Amino acid sequence: xxxxxxxxxxxxxxxxxxxxxxxxxxxxxxxxxxxxxxxxxxxxxxxxxxxxxxxxxxxxxxxxxxxxxxxxxxxxxxxxxxxxxxxxxxxxxxxxxxxxxxxxxxxxxxxxxxxxxxxxxxxxxxxxxxxxxxxxxxxxxxxxxxxxxxxxxxxxxxxxxxxxxxxxxxxxxxxxxxxxxxxxxxxxxxxxxxxxxxxxxxxxxxxxxxxxxxxxxxxxxxxxxxxxxxxxxxxxxxxxxxxxxxxxxxxxxxxx
Amino acid sequence: xxxxxxxxxxxxxxxxxxxxxxxxxxxxxxxxxxxxxxxxxxxxxxxxxxxxxxxxxxxxxxxxxxxxxxxxxxxxxxxxxxxxxxxxxxxxxxxxxxxxxxxxxxxxxxxxxxxxxxxxxxxxxxxxxxxxxxxxxxxxxxxxxxxxxxxxxxxxxxxxxxxxxxxxxxxxxxxxxxxxxxxxxxxxxxxxxxxxxxxxxxx
Numbered sequence: 037x038x039x040x041x042x043x044x045x046x047x048x049x050x051x052x053x054x055x056x057x058x059x060x061x062x063x064x065x066x067x068x069x070x071x072x073x074x075x076x077x078x079x080x081x082x083x084x085x086x087x088x089x090x091x092x093x094x095x096x097x098x099x100x101x102x103x104x105x106x107x108x109x110x111x112x113x114x115x116x117x118x119x120x121x122x123x124x125x126x127x128x129x130x131x132x133x134x135x136x137x138x139x140x141x142x143x144x145x146x147x148x149x150x151x152x153x154x155x156x157x158x159x160x161x162x163x164x165x166x167x168x169x170x171x172x173x174x175x176x177x178x179x180x181x182x183x184x185x186x187x188x189x190x191x192x193x194x195x196x197x198x199x200x201x202x203x204x205x206x207x208x209x210x211x212x213x214x215x216x217x218x219x220x221x222x223x224x225x226x227x228x229x230x231x232x233x234x235x236x237x238x239x240x241x242x243x244x245x246x247x248x249x250x251x252x253x254x255x256x257x258x259x260x261x262x263x264x265x266x267x268x269x270x271x272x273x274x275x276x277x278x279x280x281x282x283x284x285x286x287x288x289x290x291x292x
Numbered sequence: 293x294x295x296x297x298x299x300x301x302x303x304x305x306x307x308x309x310x311x312x313x314x315x316x317x318x319x320x321x322x323x324x325x326x327x328x329x330x331x332x333x334x335x336x337x338x339x340x341x342x343x344x345x346x347x348x349x350x351x352x353x354x355x356x357x358x359x360x361x362x363x364x365x366x367x368x369x370x371x372x373x374x375x376x377x378x379x380x381x382x383x384x385x386x387x388x389x390x391x392x393x394x395x396x397x398x399x400x401x402x403x404x405x406x407x408x409x410x411x412x413x414x415x416x417x418x419x420x421x422x423x424x425x426x427x428x429x430x431x432x433x434x435x436x437x438x439x440x441x442x443x444x445x446x447x448x449x450x451x452x453x454x455x456x457x458x459x460x461x462x463x464x465x466x467x468x469x470x471x472x473x474x475x476x477x478x479x480x481x482x483x484x485x486x487x488x489x490x491x492x493x494x495x
Binding site for chain 2: 037038039041076081106107108110111112129130131132134157158159202203231232233257258287288
């Protein structure tokens with residue numbers, strides 16, 4: 037049976053892992069390569085590396101880190117942040133990324149999704165959406181959740197899928213950083229209209245939040261979180277044991 | 293020494309890193325001589341079957357791969373590379389494969405319940421159908437990482453392991469020293485590395 041995936045997300049700036057709470061305060065966590073190895077050894081099903089560097093030097097450092105990670109960690113790697121062109125896809129795929137996630141770059145230029153899907157296949161293209169409730173609507177925000185684009189999130193996701201996005205990461209700004217659980221309502225709405233896998237992001241505060249997520253939104257394929265893993269508040273082996281106890285299919289070691 | 297056949301499809305970075313990590317010497321090559329000189333050969337691949345089969349034939353490397361199989365050199369196809377080992381594919385029309393394994397590549401669409409998403413993306417478990425040296429370091433039920441929309445059918449003869457996704461799908465197929473994995477061993481953690489290690493011990 038296909039398992040539900042648990043995905044730690046590493047925000048990387050100037051070669052270090054950082055995590056913003058509500059996208060603002062940033063705290064240094066760890067060395068990205070070491071943290072990635074730690075998660076892989078502990079049963080993470082996939083890793084997301086998010087490049088939050090602005091400078092050219094930082095970007096070069098990021099690809100070095102990505103290359104080093106991909107040569108040591110043999111689980112799927114998704115890379116996002118600063119992906120604005122098909123050339124950016126090429127740059128990170130060459131360094132060992134398996135999937136590439138687009139966000140603001142695709143909002144500015146939706147043809148980026150189409151072009152990348154044609155060149156690399158839909159399985160490579162992840163549409164990451166930061167959404168927030170505005171006037172009874174789920175609204176898409178860009179630039180790390182700071183700018184209201186006016187786009188309806190459900191409409192944007194449908195459009196992205198029809199352009200070739202092979203997976204959706206839905207990050208609810210309303211629950212992000214609050215640590216009180218995933219945004220069940222928003223995720224239900226998205227899984228109902230999505231024909232491709234949906235990754236839930238934003239709001240995990242405990243292992244129980246993942247149980248609630250997979251029980252209440254059966255259409256969701258994966259749960260993503262950052263700080264609770266980085267600070268050791270949730271350990272992946274314990275989380276997977278808990279999910280398995282609740283009959284939620286997860287990958288655990290049969291292998292010794 | 294393992295040769296990875298480079299015929300212009302897919303990204304070979306992760307595959308080469310995974311083989312190096314288990315201490316295997318590799319060469320990524322489109323040279324028939326280098327492929328024929330290697331102890332083992334890996335045929336990788338991602339993308340559409342028709343395009344990949346055409347690239348393989350245009351490069352003439354289809355003949356090299358067939359020669360390797362005839363010589364009894366261990367040959368491992370991965371993902372689309374595995375599908376290319378079969379007789380034909382019905383992905384967007386009908387395309388001829390290498391014909392080293394009996395069977396056809398068929399779409400999931402129409403063969404699995406509608407609530408299941410296509411492609412299958414993620415970790416699924418293996419059920420062994422028979423013993424095979426490729427599986428000697430792993431256990432029945434171990435998980436591996438899949439990304440695919442098509443799978444090999446009508447291949448009972450070569451069926452080694454299956455995975456359950458709405459129906460039983462071929463996960464590992466083999467006949468003599470021709471082997472294929474539908475999943476990505478280079479992305480399947482310790483289990484995947486153990487499969488590659490078993491392959492690299494074949495001579």
